[in-house]
Amino acid sequence: MRLTGRTALVTGSTSNIGRAIALAFGAEGAHVLVSGRDEERGDAVVAEIRAAGGKADFVAADLGSAQGARALATEATSVLGHVDILVNNAGLIDPARTEQVREEAFDAVFAVNVKAPVFLVAALAPAMAERGGGVIVNLGSWIARLGVPSGIAYSASKGAVETMTRTWAAEYGPRGVRVNAISPGVVHELGEDHPAAGMMAGTPAGTPGDPEAIARAAVYLASDDAAFVHGITLDVDGGRQHVAVLAGQN
Structure with missing residues (x-):
C-alpha cells in the first residue's frame, strides 16, 4: 500500500497502459481519478478498482486543447480535493511518414501528447509545491530515441515529452515535486499475434510486454521508494x- 492516502489523476486511463496504472494505483491505496473520452469504459475501470476495495472516480476529458487540459485540472481538484500524483499517459498516434503527414493530424498529435501535459502541469504542479510535494510521471516511448521509418509526429512528440520531463524536474524538483518519465517498449493487450509484435524481435524479451509491467514502474516512480529519483526516463x-x-545465439 505504497500510495495510501494519496490522490492520483491518470489521463487516458480507460484502456491499455493507462488502465493498468489506474488499477495498480488503486491497489496501492491511492484515490484514483480515471479520465478519458469514453465514459462507459471509464466507469468499468472505476468499478474494477472499487470491487478490489479501492477508491476511484471517473471524469470525462478531451485533451485536444489547452482549455480541455485546464478543465480537467479544475475538475480533478474538485473531485479529489487536491492532486498528489499526475500521470500524463493520454496519447494520440499517427503512423504517417513525413511525406504523408497531414497538418491537422500533426497538430492533433502534438495537442494531446505535448500541449495537454504542459497545461496540466502548469495547472497542478504549483499547488503540489504549495502543499509540500507531489509527483509527475510522464509516458514517453522507445520510438523517441530509436528511429523507425514511420510515425514522425508521434516520435517527435514523445521526444518532446522526455525533454519536458527534464525541464520540469529542474523547475519543480527544488520545490518538492518529483518529475520522471517511463519509456515503454511495444506494449499491447492484443499480445504476440498483433502486428507490432515483430518490433520486439532481436530484443532480450522477444515479445511485446504487458501493461502491468509499465504500471509497476509507475507505482515505483510515484511512491517514496523513488524519493531520490529526479528527471529520468x-x-x-x-x-x-x-x-x-x-x-541463433541461443
Whole structure:
C-alpha cells in the first residue's frame, strides 16, 4: 500500500497502459481519478478498482486543447480535493511518414501528447509545491530515441515529452515535486499475434510486454521508494533501446 492516502489523476486511463496504472494505483491505496473520452469504459475501470476495495472516480476529458487540459485540472481538484500524483499517459498516434503527414493530424498529435501535459502541469504542479510535494510521471516511448521509418509526429512528440520531463524536474524538483518519465517498449493487450509484435524481435524479451509491467514502474516512480529519483526516463522496454540479441545465439 505504497500510495495510501494519496490522490492520483491518470489521463487516458480507460484502456491499455493507462488502465493498468489506474488499477495498480488503486491497489496501492491511492484515490484514483480515471479520465478519458469514453465514459462507459471509464466507469468499468472505476468499478474494477472499487470491487478490489479501492477508491476511484471517473471524469470525462478531451485533451485536444489547452482549455480541455485546464478543465480537467479544475475538475480533478474538485473531485479529489487536491492532486498528489499526475500521470500524463493520454496519447494520440499517427503512423504517417513525413511525406504523408497531414497538418491537422500533426497538430492533433502534438495537442494531446505535448500541449495537454504542459497545461496540466502548469495547472497542478504549483499547488503540489504549495502543499509540500507531489509527483509527475510522464509516458514517453522507445520510438523517441530509436528511429523507425514511420510515425514522425508521434516520435517527435514523445521526444518532446522526455525533454519536458527534464525541464520540469529542474523547475519543480527544488520545490518538492518529483518529475520522471517511463519509456515503454511495444506494449499491447492484443499480445504476440498483433502486428507490432515483430518490433520486439532481436530484443532480450522477444515479445511485446504487458501493461502491468509499465504500471509497476509507475507505482515505483510515484511512491517514496523513488524519493531520490529526479528527471529520468526509465526504459521499460524488454531491452529494445539498449540490447541486440543476434539470431541463433541461443
